[in-house]
Amino acid sequence: MKILHCADIHLDSPMRANLPEKLAAERRAELLRAFLDMIDYAGGEGVSVILLAGDIFDSPKISATTAAAVRRAVRRHPEIIFAYLRGNHEGAGIRPAEDVIFGGDLPDNVLTFTDRWSSFRLPDEEDGHRRIPVILTAREIPEDGGAEAARTLDLREDRLNLVMLHGQQAEHGGSGTIPLNLFRGKGIDYLALGHVHQLEQGRIDGRGIWCCPGCLLGRGFDEQGEHGFVLIDIDTETGKMHRSFIPAPGSRFYEVRADVTGCTDSAEMEERIASRLASGPYREGDFLRVVLAGNLDVEAEKNPVYLRKAFADKYRSFTLRDETKFTVDYAAFRYEPTLRGELVRLLSAEDSLPEERKAEIIRCAMEMLKGET
Numbered sequence: 001m002k003i004l005h006c007a008d009i010h011l012d013s014p015m016r017a018n019l020p021e022k023l024a025a026e027r028r029a030e031l032l033r034a035f036l037d038m039i040d041y042a043g044g045e046g047v048s049v050i051l052l053a054g055d056i057f058d059s060p061k062i063s064a065t066t067a068a069a070v071r072r073a074v075r076r077h078p079e080i081i082f083a084y085l086r087g088n089h090e091g092a093g094i095r096p097a098e099d100v101i102f103g104g105d106l107p108d109n110v111l112t113f114t115d116r117w118s119s120f121r122l123p124d125e126e127d128g129h130r131r132i133p134v135i136l137t138a139r140e141i142p143e144d145g146g147a148e149a150a151r152t153l154d155l156r157e158d159r160l161n162l163v164m165l166h167g168q169q170a171e172h173g174g175s176g177t178i179p180l181n182l183f184r185g186k187g188i189d190y191l192a193l194g195h196v197h198q199l200e201q202g203r204i205d206g207r208g209i210w211c212c213p214g215c216l217l218g219r220g221f222d223e224q225g226e227h228g229f230v231l232i233d234i235d236t237e238t239g240k241m242h243r244s245f246i247p248a249p250g251s252r253f254y255e256v257r258a259d260v261t262g263c264t265d266s267a268e269m270e271e272r273i274a275s276r277l278a279s280g281p282y283r284e285g286d287f288l289r290v291v292l293a294g295n296l297d298v299e300a301e302k303n304p305v306y307l308r309k310a311f312a313d314k315y316r317s318f319t320l321r322d323e324t325k326f327t328v329d330y331a332a333f334r335y336e337p338t339l340r341g342e343l344v345r346l347l348s349a350e351d352s353l354p355e356e357r358k359a360e361i362i363r364c365a366m367e368m369l370k371g372e373t
Helices: 021-044 064-076 097-102 148-151 268-279 304-312 339-348 354-367
Strands: 003-008 047-052 081-084 111-113 116-119 132-136 159-167 167-171 178-179 190-195 200-203 211-213 228-234 241-247 251-261 287-293 294-295 315-320 325-327
Touching: 003 339, 021 064, 064 097, 097 111, 148 178, 190 268, 190 315, 211 294, 268 304, 287 304, 287 325, 304 315, 339 354
Parallel strands: 003 047, 047 081, 081 111, 132 159, 159 190, 167 178, 190 211, 251 287, 287 315, 294 325
Antiparallel strands: 003 228, 116 132, 200 211, 228 241
């Protein structure tokens, strides 16, 4: 039996805090396309069940495009059970997402859950061999956490038990968390979680493991790198379980630090950035943010507009954040008979200003003297 575990896709997410509106709209379309492609992948791989562990949608307000596309995808794959658990982003609306999409006519292959435990035996082909029943048990948890959920969970030990929850896992719990210590010894084989946007996993006890697959695709620079879903292959004769992380195709977000210490001009900085990018997994379709770091001499030529333009056409989006600091070689100006030399000498003797502030003043003054400000 093959089971696919995904969560935190956030279809129809506004993303305006992370991206300009045009890019945000394109990314919303990519998220929907990635979700639909994942369903088709599941169909091609013979997946029996897709565990949708919460926050598949970003809110109860679902666009007509998303509703129609998801509705068609679910009905196109009647062989797959879609086990849909609402997350914290989906639970505050008047109408649940499944009602918005299916208009109250829920297909037979869609399972939904409430704030009480519900269990379902997952289908498995009978071929004469003795098979271990695979049971999916899931529920929504209250905002104050999962302690009550752990206390009321009752599973049979002779079953292969999949449990699905949405929330932040923690060893000993706390407000709004899922306390892993309270789920020990409960007979769980696989605890399917959602909420955390990076792949995380670990052991519950000697029998079971917990896993949070992360989000399907990143929506900003706080969700960098590779994302995807987890594919679980269960041998229902032996009870053995193998899981694989499957990366989702699509552009990714990366923030890259480029140390330009010692560079004297923008052309040299461009070479440093290019060298740094050449050593990573960055592709043309990715969203990149390069952070310029390091120390530059106060007389170094630096042109952020030039640097952005040098890379803007090579990536889906390229932004630059400047965190460089200027330093002053006071000895080089000790005998310089110019206005800037006098300024540097005056500031070098000023103890009330921090060095970084002195360098900023000297830098601004030099640019003014050169007519560049």
